Amino acid sequence: MHKGWFESIRDRIRSDHEMFRPAPDETLTVPSALHIIRKVMVDDGLLISDVGTHKMWIARNFATYCPNGCIISNGLASMGIALPGAIAASINQPGRQIVAAMGDGGFLMNAQELETARRLDTAFAAVIFNDNDYGLISWKQQLSRQKSVSTRIGNPDFPAFAHSFGVDGHRAETAAELEDTLRSSFEKRRLSVIEVPVRTHVNDELVKRLDKYWNQK
Numbered sequence: 001m002h003k004g005w006f007e008s009i010r011d012r013i014r015s016d017h018e019m020f021r022p023a024p025d026e027t028l029t030v031p032s033a034l035h036i037i038r039k040v041m042v043d044d045g046l047l048i049s050d051v052g053t054h055k056m057w058i059a060r061n062f063a064t065y066c067p068n069g070c071i072i073s074n075g076l077a078s079m080g081i082a083l084p085g086a087i088a089a090s091i092n093q094p095g096r097q098i099v100a101a102m103g104d105g106g107f108l109m110n111a112q113e114l115e116t117a118r119r120l121d122t123a124f125a126a127v128i129f130n131d132n133d134y135g136l137i138s139w140k141q142q143l144s145r146q147k148s149v150s151t152r153i154g155n156p157d158f159p160a161f162a163h164s165f166g167v168d169g170h171r172a173e174t175a176a177e178l179e180d181t182l183r184s185s186f187e188k189r190r191l192s193v194i195e196v197p198v199r200t201h202v203n204d205e206l207v208k209r210l211d212k213y214w215n216q217k
Contacts, residue, residue: 017061020202022175029202030057030129034101036175037127038063040182042097046089049073050082050102053135053203058101060206080109083126087113090122097186098124104155105134114165117191125185126193128158131200139203162193171195 020031028036034057037047043065049058049072064070073081086100107128117124132155138148162169168185172178172194185192 013060017063020061024174024176024179026175027173027199028175028178028196029199030054031061031202032175033127033129033178033196033198034058034062036178037099037101037182040179040186041099044069045097045099046071046093047099047101048082048085048089050100050106051077051079051136052103052106052129053131053139053200054101054103054129056136056203056206079106082106083110083113083117086124086126087117087120087122090117090124091120094123095189099182100124100126102126102128103135104128104130104132104153104158107158108153108155111161114162114167114191114193118165118167123189123191125182126191127182128193128195129198130155130158130195131198133200135200135203139200142204158193158195168192169195171197173197 017035020029020035022028022032022035026032030053041047046068047058047062047070049055049070051073055072058070059072062070071085082100082102086098089096089098107126132153134151134153138151141148141151159169159171168190170181170192172181178194178196181192181194185194
């Protein structure tokens with residue numbers, strides 16, 4: 001009985017992965033962007049997840065193929081781990097493909113560490129999923145109160161912000177742009193900031209789908 005249940009969960013997760021495979025000209029959601037990141041990264045690359053809505057998707061949808069191929073901040077789950085974590089990983093494992101995956105709010109918790117990253121000559125891709133919101137807080141407020149309060153963020157121009165530190169800065173608005181930009185970053189082995197504007201409608205769909213799966217267990 002347990003074997004059949006585990007197989008059904010595996011099949012559902014695989015189906016979810018395929019559901020979010022984006023067309024080249026498609027604007028992105030977090031899960032569709034993760035599909036591109038996984039496609040571009042080598043199997044032994046490292047993704048470090050910050051805390052936010054994207055963490056929910058990474059935990060469910062980002063496949064890993066080696067030990068410690070994905071590090072997620074749980075427990076106290078403090079925002080801001082991804083950027084300093086990627087700096088440490090790049091110093092400890094030079095030459096490894098590293099992605100620091102974060103929301104706009106998480107990035108702004110430690111954005112000044114771009115100076116440290118550049119000064120120490122680290123090389124990784126900082127991918128910022130930008131929804132101009134503290135998305136996880138907003139999501140939970142919407143679920144419990146049907147509205148969100150005090151979660152919107154007035155963001156800087158992220159590529160220009162990166163340039164001010166002498167760091168490569170990009171904005172990838174489609175799947176093709178993200179794939180090309182990320183490949184170029186890895187090939188050049190340079191520190192880069194990649195802003196990815198994301199649509200958030202899929203978050204509510206995830207809750208509904210997980211509720212359905214749970215009720216079918």
